[in-house]
Amino acid sequence: MSTWLLTGGAGYIGAHVLRALRAAGHDGVVLDDLSTGLAERLPDDAELLRHDLLDPDLGKVLADLTRRRDVAGVVHLAAKKSVPESVALPLTYYEHNVGGTVAMLRAATAAGIGRFVYSSSAAVYGETSAEPVAEEHPTLPTSPYGETKLAGEWAVRRHAEAEGLSWTALRYFNVAGAASATLADRGATNLLPLVMRAVDTGTPVKVFGDDWPTPDGTCLRDYVHVDDLAEAHVAAAAALEEGRSPGALNVGRNEGTSVLEVIRAVEDARGRPVPHEIVGRRPGDPARVVADASRIATVLGWRASRGLAEMCAARS
The missing domain is CATH 3.40.50.720 (NAD(P)-binding Rossmann-like Domain)
Structure with missing residues (x-):
């Protein structure tokens, strides 16, 4: 060991x-x-x-x-x-x-x-x-x-x-995502915990721009x-x-998901609407970043096995 x-x-x-x-x-x-x-x-x-x-x-x-x-x-x-x-x-x-x-x-x-x-x-x-x-x-x-x-x-x-x-x-x-509630992300900047918090508190989560060059206008991430x-x-x-x-x-997972798609996934997982508001773009944000994760699969034999639904479980 x-x-x-x-x-x-x-x-x-x-x-x-x-x-x-x-x-x-x-x-x-x-x-x-x-x-x-x-x-x-x-x-x-x-x-x-x-x-x-x-x-x-x-x-x-x-x-x-x-x-x-x-x-x-x-x-x-x-x-x-x-x-x-x-x-x-x-x-x-x-x-x-x-x-x-x-x-x-x-x-x-x-x-x-x-x-x-x-x-x-x-x-x-x-x-x-x-x-x-x-x-x-x-x-x-x-x-x-x-x-x-x-x-x-x-x-x-x-x-x-x-x-x-x-x-x-x-x-x-x-x-x-998280393995348990104790290990969950409690940060104030990552999207998923902010969306989860919006469901629980009713305070709208901010969506930074809906005019990006992506399918639904919101930032795309892996x-x-x-x-x-x-x-x-x-x-x-x-x-x-x-x-x-x-x-x-x-x-990464070789798959892009927009901010609005994350919001809809949390709504499906929690069975409740996610209050959100569109605001201006945030400085320093790129429009889209999606991984090519083929090298890590070849070099380390690693591949992601969990999807967005598992990340959006209530314990996250």
Whole structure:
């Protein structure tokens, strides 16, 4: 049984990755400052190191950890992730997302950890007319958030070349669903929890534009269930333990779903109307981003198996 260090492991995605690693026979240590993560998402016996990635003692924390435990690698999920917030606070995003990644790479290498799974994003592609979007597509992010995720990829790749690390960057498309209510996404920016909240509270969810160049005028995205995403991390960890270094891989379903289609799916799942209102376009949003997920199927043997109906279950 190998042990992986999960930065941001008390977050929505991180807690699901920990659960999937354990189900596959591995263990995980969580490093999280709990600024957005929740300790209640973690199993009672999980080790939690409460630290910020920019903590000057990060190197000492990892050195102590590797003295106590045989750490196979890092799954680096910790990051700020709001597109509109990144537009308003670009330097904050560069400081935390790029600076935090650089700090973790330095500390991990100094501690002798030679495998690195990097949490990236489809935001690295930016606005594109390609559908689906393959990994070799030009990366032209339209927001500071996307820029920081791409810069993080560059840092991981170049550091891996210099130090001989095995690495991969998983470019998440839109993540949704939950394994349980405890693990659910409680963020204020992702579409599905906002739609669910609108059903429960009666407060209309905002639809940012209905004049985009898409079939119904609303933004089109590729939604992937968080349990499928977590299993992709397990497959990536296994590949790195085999000595492979897969590079950047898309994680999606090869299927685009519009904002209005998500709203209708939640209405079907909950049996109630979703109050919503059309407002102006949001800065930094591309019209459509849909994954070509064929490479990850070939390289890691991973394919998404859960659909939109499962993502829209009430527990999400």
